[in-house]
Amino acid sequence: MFPSEYINRGQCTFTTTSVSLWSDTHHSKNLNNIPCGHVQNAYWQGNTVHVIMEDGWHYVYQDFGGYASKWR
Numbered sequence: 324m325f326p327s328e329y330i331n332r333g334q335c336t337f338t339t340t341s342v343s344l345w346s347d348t349h350h351s352k353n354l355n356n357i358p359c360g361h362v363q364n365a366y367w368q369g370n371t372v373h374v375i376m377e378d379g380w381h382y383v384y385q386d387f388g389g390y391a392s393k394w395r
Contacts, residue, residue, distance in 0.1 A: 325386055330370055337365040342374055344387075356389035358382060 334345035339361040343351040361377040382390040
């Protein structure tokens with residue numbers, strides 16, 4: 324599970340190759356093990372982060388360690 328300060332802030336930013344979660348205005352941490360390819364979108368949904376890749380794969384992260392599930 325993500326630490327509460329990240330969940331409460333609910334801010335997620337992304338580039339084509341990384342996803343950052345923010346705990347406050349000045350501190351962020353990247354998700355680990357982003358799949359190869361380009362990130363098309365990333366957003367919070369409840370306590371999880373959803374990462375959608377350009378190739379149509381959808382990854383769900385429950386913590387910083389890596390994705391918990393995926394589908395296409």
